[in-house]
Amino acid sequence: MSATFVILEERDGALTQLSLETLAAGKRLAETMQLPLHAVLLGDDLSSHNTQFAEINIARIHFVEHPLLKKYTADAFTLALEQLIRATQPAFVVLPHSYQVRDYAPRLAARFGQSLISDVVAIHDGPIFVRQLFQGKLNADYHALGSPAFVSIQAGAFRADAIGAAAIPPEISNFAPQLAAEQIRTNPSEKFREAAATVDLSAAEKIVSVGRGVGSAEKIAVIEELARALGAELAGSRPVCDNGWLPMERQVGSSGHTVAPKLYIAIGISGAIQHLVGMKGANTIVAINKDEHAPIFEVADYGIVGDLFDVVPALTAAVKAAKS
Secondary structure: OOOEEEEOOEEOOEEOHHHHHHHHHHHHHHHHHOOOEEEEEEEOOOHHHHHHHOOEOOOEEEEEEOHHHOOOOHHHHHHHHHHHHHHHOOOEEEEEOOHHHHHHHHHHHHOOOOOEEEEEEEEEOOOEEEEEEOOOOEEEEEOOOOOOEEEEEOOOOOOHHHOOEOOOOOEEEEEOOOOOHHHOOOOOOOOOOOOOOOOOHHHOOEEEEEOHHHOOHHHHHHHHHHHHHHOOEEEEOHHHHHOOOOOHHHEEOOOOEOOOOOEEEEEOOOOOHHHHHHHOOOOEEEEEEOOOOOHHHHOOOEEEEOOHHHHHHHHHHHHHHHHO
């Protein structure tokens, strides 16, 4: 079977946002290589997911089921996927670049004599897989040798809505791997959460982000009021979080969250490459900065040159007035 496989992850019965973005990347790859697109989900009893895949534009969903897959362990996931891949022989295996995938995917790729091409941000004809180096200062093109090729996708690099709706429901294949308890060398634990439960920036549709141009922690209240008016999450650049003005869980950038909201408002953020790496996938970017030469304006869809303490209160008032 020559196909493009996308390995999915779920949380609380629903596919993660990064999984949907990875499906979009898989679709791009499948179209480039003229291959069918298949999805793979691992777990114990996955029958409840049938309706979830009915409207997703894929040719087939592989449910890999076993009691030892109910909770994630690197050993069980590696063994189960190895068996599925050897049985079906896909050309490409595409994974979300999550903490879970970083744990087991290099080991899985090594079992096929392959290397994992990780943190891919774009896919070009060839196929050529694009990765960023030196915190986004350079792009590098990678070409996979051999089959299957293993690729993980950076959060925010592809838009989930690019998957498209299905004309007909996908075919369903059930695969039962051969697993034994003595093969699992670790005890299952709770799934890792990349952010505290108080905020999930990766799922936010609107984000208002503040940089050190705000001046001090006390002045962030002005930005916070705009975020509340918009119903947006409040975030910050690395200097803001390093200074303790906002919790680290709200940091956007190469050493924080990678986000892809519908709206991203960058306030007092100069636009260093380390920050741009984390938010370049936003659908609409609005920048507010008093420096007209700030790099942030190079990626912004809309830019306002001015003092944030003049612009933001006026913008907040306009938003509130529009709602009333």
